[in-house]
Amino acid sequence: MSNKRRITERTMHTLFFVVASASIVMLFMIMIFLFMEGIPIFDEVSVKDFIFGKYWYPTSEPPDFGILSLIVASLAVTLLSALISIPLGILTAIYIAEIASKKVSEIIKPMVELLAALPSVVIGFFGMVLVAPFLQNVFDIPTGLNLFNASLMLAFMSVPTICSLSEDAIHSVPNSLREASLALGATHLETILKVVLPASLSGISTAVILGMSRAIGETMVVLMVAGGAAFIPESIFDPVRPMPASIASEMAEAPFRSAHYHALFATGIVLFIFTFLFNIVADHIAYKYKQVGEATL
């Protein structure tokens, strides 16, 4: 009996370990298959020409496979959306965690969660039918589907990520630090700015990076709202074509295993590397500067 129990124990332990490694296996499979389908494009163009080539005309004869304008577009929408989402997300997090009464924060928190739950296609649709005509009228520009509109929509998709992760970080600051600061005569605001924020800085940085990683990888919003022109933008009201939009809109028409098909997978590799780096950096910060005890300010 006890022998049987021991065997069951060991079997279950091993079984759970095997299943738990599924995530890593999947991550590796994603990488392997992206590279398998993407690498063949480099028989046609060099890595340098692919990444720094300015012209993306995959269907002309001869085709041009340069994704610089797509990369620039992705970075531009991400940075512009970060300018909106970082202050908005962090201020909301501070308000929920430090200032609002319990009742108020119990209303705002679910709202932020619901904002996160809105399907991206709905936000993209909203940007198309309401925000685009509005921008077109107000700023008198040829199209409302542009870099600025896409960044605005993306900002509201990354605010919930930034907000809820920052809030967790702020919550993990020990109360004794706040009390010490208040006891020394600092106001509530001074305590937040000079004690709570520095103490939760690593967590907030992680939150910001993950929020930006979400924005750079978001597909439907940039597909529907960014305008789709594969040029390097000169103003924030230029239409752009970020990497995910290019993949999503062209894959259906790219012949199976043609150069275009491989080029789109290679674009996927570049996109994957961007988000992968974002995540590694976020993880590194979270791990290295983890709030341990009370003496890490």
Add this chain to the structure above:
Amino acid sequence: MSVSVPSLQRRRNFLQKIVFNVFCLAALINGLALFIIVYFMIANGWKAINWTFLTQPPVDSMTKGGILPCIVGTLCLSIGAILIAMPIGVASAIYLNEYARPGRLIRVIKLGINNLAGVPSIVFGLFGLAVFVVWLKMGVSIIAGSLTLGAMTLPVMIGSTEEALRAVPDTYREASLGLGATKWQTIYRVVLPTALPGILTGTILGISRAAGETAPIMFTAAVFFTPSLPVSIFDEVMALPYHIYVLATAGTEIEATRHLQYGTALVLIFLVLGMNLIAIIYRSRLRKRMQ
């Protein structure tokens, strides 16, 4: 020192008041954004919704009729996704929370999960296309789409299950072990039943996440139009999010079908936010009971 102490104090309090109002404003902007989007969809979409809309397939090259195939397709895909993500997610969380000891191994596994959570949805689409549709020869089908969505939902499922397991007090485990139960018996008879409501909440959130995604199913499961409902898991389907995208950007008459687009968006919002709201309310009750 020209500034007297009371006036300095007043200035500090005044400053604090202003800054706190700015914080409050930021919080309100989020609520406002949610409200505007939902209100806009309801105001424009409710007229389109009627019995025919919900129970009929689209007709006249999708300019009239309903969205029944999309509703059925989305339900099939999201339930399929959770059937894949839930067992794997729960088992992974059990390993991480109950079996694994802190160390390099657990750190590597967590890093893998975090990175999987950060993979862009369109890359999941490429992955599903290359692996399930092409390599495993499933074709564009419910099963290929569900597997792709399942892989994407997995980190969400692991995260929420881990939270549910962490909420189970250690005294429960100690009592069970103290009575002579083995670790697996403790997990199976004590920890899992206690954590079950939390796990179910996570499952609902997982389903709603899968239901709203578009990019992963574009190449793996969804098609522009199919009048028939799916009969096997190897059938291709229509899906609500993809239907919105198609009608809004590539339909035959984009302006004329606006009301259908609003209607479809409203149904999707209703489905996704409804499930989220249920989960959020259920979870907050659960947390209160736990305290």
